[in-house]
Amino acid sequence: MSEPRTLSQKIWDRHVVAAGIGGDPDLLYIDLHLVHEVTSPQAFDGLRLNGRSVRRPDLTIATEDHNTPTVNQDQPIKDEISAKQIETLRVNTEQFGIVNYPMGHENNGIVHVMGPEQGLTQPGMTIVCGDSHTATHGAFGSIAFGIGTSEVEHVLATQTLPQVKPGTMAITVKGELNPGVTPKDVILYAIGVIGTGGGIGKIIEYRGDVFENMSMEGRMTVCNMSIEGGAKAGLIAPDETTFAYMQGRPQAPTDADWDAAVTDWKTLVTDEGAVFDEEVVIDAADIKPQVSWGTNPAQVMPIDGMIPGPDDFDDPNLANTASRALEYMDFEAGTPIKDVAVDTVFIGSCTNSRIEDLRAAAAVAKGRSVADGVRTLVVPGSGKVRAQAEAEGLDQIFRDAGFDWREPGCSMCLAMNPDKLQPGERCASTSNRNFEGRQGRGGRTHLVSPEVAVATAIAGHFAAPSDLN
Amino acid sequence: MKAVRIVSGTAIPLNRTDVDTDQIIPSDWLKRVERTGFEKGLFSEWRDDRDFVLNQEQYSGASILIGGLNFGTGSSREHAVWAIQQYGFDAVISPRFADIFRNNCTKNGLVPVAVTEDINAQLMEAVQTDPTLEITIDVERLTVEAPAIGLETTFPLDSAVRERFLEGLDDIGLTLRYASDIDTYESDRKPWMPAQA
Numbered sequence: 001m002s003e004p005r006t007l008s009q010k011i012w013d014r015h016v017v018a019a020g021i022g023g024d025p026d027l028l029y030i031d032l033h034l035v036h037e038v039t040s041p042q043a044f045d046g047l048r049l050n051g052r053s054v055r056r057p058d059l060t061i062a063t064e065d066h067n068t069p070t071v072n073q074d075q076p077i078k079d080e081i082s083a084k085q086i087e088t089l090r091v092n093t094e095q096f097g098i099v100n101y102p103m104g105h106e107n108n109g110i111v112h113v114m115g116p117e118q119g120l121t122q123p124g125m126t127i128v129c130g131d132s133h134t135a136t137h138g139a140f141g142s143i144a145f146g147i148g149t150s151e152v153e154h155v156l157a158t159q160t161l162p163q164v165k166p167g168t169m170a171i172t173v174k175g176e177l178n179p180g181v182t183p184k185d186v187i188l189y190a191i192g193v194i195g196t197g198g199g200i201g202k203i204i205e206y207r208g209d210v211f212e213n214m215s216m217e218g219r220m221t222v223c224n225m226s227i228e229g230g231a232k233a234g235l236i237a238p239d240e241t242t243f244a245y246m247q248g249r250p251q252a253p254t255d256a257d258w259d260a261a262v263t264d265w266k267t268l269v270t271d272e273g274a275v276f277d278e279e280v281v282i283d284a285a286d287i288k289p290q291v292s293w294g295t296n297p298a299q300v301m302p303i304d305g306m307i308p309g310p311d312d313f314d315d316p317n318l319a320n321t322a323s324r325a326l327e328y329m330d331f332e333a334g335t336p337i338k339d340v341a342v343d344t345v346f347i348g349s350c351t352n353s354r355i356e357d358l359r360a361a362a363a364v365a366k367g368r369s370v371a372d373g374v375r376t377l378v379v380p381g382s383g384k385v386r387a388q389a390e391a392e393g394l395d396q397i398f399r400d401a402g403f404d405w406r407e408p409g410c411s412m413c414l415a416m417n418p419d420k421l422q423p424g425e426r427c428a429s430t431s432n433r434n435f436e437g438r439q440g441r442g443g444r445t446h447l448v449s450p451e452v453a454v455a456t457a458i459a460g461h462f463a464a465p466s467d468l469n
Numbered sequence: 470m471k472a473v474r475i476v477s478g479t480a481i482p483l484n485r486t487d488v489d490t491d492q493i494i495p496s497d498w499l500k501r502v503e504r505t506g507f508e509k510g511l512f513s514e515w516r517d518d519r520d521f522v523l524n525q526e527q528y529s530g531a532s533i534l535i536g537g538l539n540f541g542t543g544s545s546r547e548h549a550v551w552a553i554q555q556y557g558f559d560a561v562i563s564p565r566f567a568d569i570f571r572n573n574c575t576k577n578g579l580v581p582v583a584v585t586e587d588i589n590a591q592l593m594e595a596v597q598t599d600p601t602l603e604i605t606i607d608v609e610r611l612t613v614e615a616p617a618i619g620l621e622t623t624f625p626l627d628s629a630v631r632e633r634f635l636e637g638l639d640d641i642g643l644t645l646r647y648a649s650d651i652d653t654y655e656s657d658r659k660p661w662m663p664a665q666a
């Protein structure tokens with residue numbers, strides 16, 4: 001009998017082309033490489049400079065998402081530098097024989113929404129992308145992680161990456177979630193527990209009843225934010241929920257291949273007796289709807305709480321970071337967060353822009369209206385999500401309530417397109433990062449679930465759906 | 470990548486924790502398709518403040534950046550490493566680097582020097598007191614020295630990465646030596662995995 005292994009160790013071991021080459025890193029095979037316009041141009045340039053080709057264009061797929069506008073996608077992009085970056089991707093993918101879903105194409109969308117939606121993301125795979133939220137794909141029981149541009153070039157040229165084997169971490173959430181608590185709240189709470197550096201050098205496996213009972217889209221929201229806890233990747237063992245979600249997707253296996261695949265995927269679980277380097281156990285009952293109050297994703301609080309002060313932290317580092325954050329966010333410790341008004345509400349990003357997110361958001365918006373003076377954006381994660389939402393009439397619910405219904409893309413998650421905050425503006429956002437200036441220079445971001453985002457838009461200040469009458 | 474053996478010079482103390490890559494290079498700068506010209510974007514949102522350490526004259530010409538805990542968290546943008554290098558830094562010291570940032574450093578010859586929190590605090594303070602303090606980072610011996618304050622310590626680097634720094638080797642070239650292993654691995658690809666026609 002071999003040693004019991006964790007899920008991530010099993011998947012890792014399957015992909016080692018050469019162990020410990022020239023020292024410690026393993027040469028790891030990459031099953032799928034996702035590419036977008038922002039982190040790839042210098043990589044393609046590198047290939048050309050060295051006379052190299054793309055080893056497996058068939059395992060590489062591109063989409064345009066980061067800098068694309070969310071209105072008038074049928075017209076040329078106005079921002080010249082953005083237009084050039086998109087044009088560069090089109091030329092590069094054409095020259096190297098890579099499929100690209102251009103802006104406006106029905107399969108176009110945020111890279112981490114598009115992959116799973118197409119059935120490209122499958123259990124047991126290794127998946128990389130020049131984007132740190134690649135861990136999203138871990139929801140299917142794959143090892144998926146973000147890489148830099150030099151690594152993008154490396155994967156294009158060799159379909160492999162030299163990688164040091166990460167450590168293992170388990171985050172187990174036990175019990176049943178309180179009513180109104182969403183997957184976003186679970187992951188925000190967990191990051192609050194482990195801190196922004198808690199997962200560095202490790203792959204997190206999310207375990208326990210809460211994740212077993214969670215939908216695929218909820219699992220994607222959770223795995224998506226693994227990087228905010230510093231982790232290399234995050235994953236969840238595949239199960240019947242996973243298989244049901246995948247079956248029938250355009251690139252999912254069919255017939256005999258499907259049966260063989262499912263048989264194999266069922267072996268992708270952490271063995272009884274396998275030991276994690278670190279284990280964190282959370283009681284589901286402790287989790288309330290969350291809001292981030294500071295400038296990193298570990299600075300979170302329950303929505304019915306008061307903004308903490310530096311004195312609330314024993315660790316001098318955390319106290320220090322807290323006082324800087326309070327200054328940037330223009331906050332006084334002790335203020336109830338529900339008393340804080342917002343200027344903007346953003347519903348979108350690879351964390352929360354899938355159909356379930358939009359359904360949940362629309363359910364809160366239905367029959368209500370956005371508070372005066374609050375700007376809103378609802379940005380579906382992909383062309384498919386947009387079409388589905390429109391077929392279900394969700395766009396109409398949003399419009400009737402006064403929300404601005406947009407075309408797909410990353411949008412105000414990173415403010416590379418015209419969707420930006422102005423200096424000093426405060427935003428309730430369903431995205432994943434509340435860093436200084438992330439949504440526009442001087443902007444103040446609060447991370448929340450789609451349900452809280454909508455309730456906040458309607459109330460004009462932070463609110464949970466249960467606060468609305 | 471160019472070879473790096475010794476980084477020697479003065480340092481800038483960036484006394485903040487959780488400096489993320491959105492701070493190092495804001496997203497406006499990511500629209501460029503070139504690999505150069507990022508020095509102007511380095512910490513650009515903080516540089517309007519005249520007191521920001523990069524604007525303090527006594528620190529000009531430094532080749533080492535001393536950061537706090539959790540340096541380089543967040544986005545995978547390699548532009549962060551390019552900006553730090555193109556501004557003139559050859560090494561970054563921190564008690565803990567985010568994984569992707571650290572990897573990106575090693576692909577570009579920017580030395581990520583991870584030291585203990587105590588040593589980091591000691592260096593930060595020493596450089597704040599004396600901006601002319603000379604620090605030497607030796608990639609061959611994996612040491613950090615500041616003789617004027619009697620500091621000498623070591624830092625970790627995988628042997629493979631250290632080798633690449635010392636020899637200035639191209640990562641892709643090294644991997645291509647394993648081409649036949651890659652071929653063999655690929656011949657076993659599961660038939661159900663996705664591939665584009």
Ligand code: SF4
Pocket residue numbers: 065066110111112131132133349350351409410413414431432
């Ligand atoms: S939505 Fe935000 S986090 Fe997700 S891929 Fe786009 S920029 Fe990255």
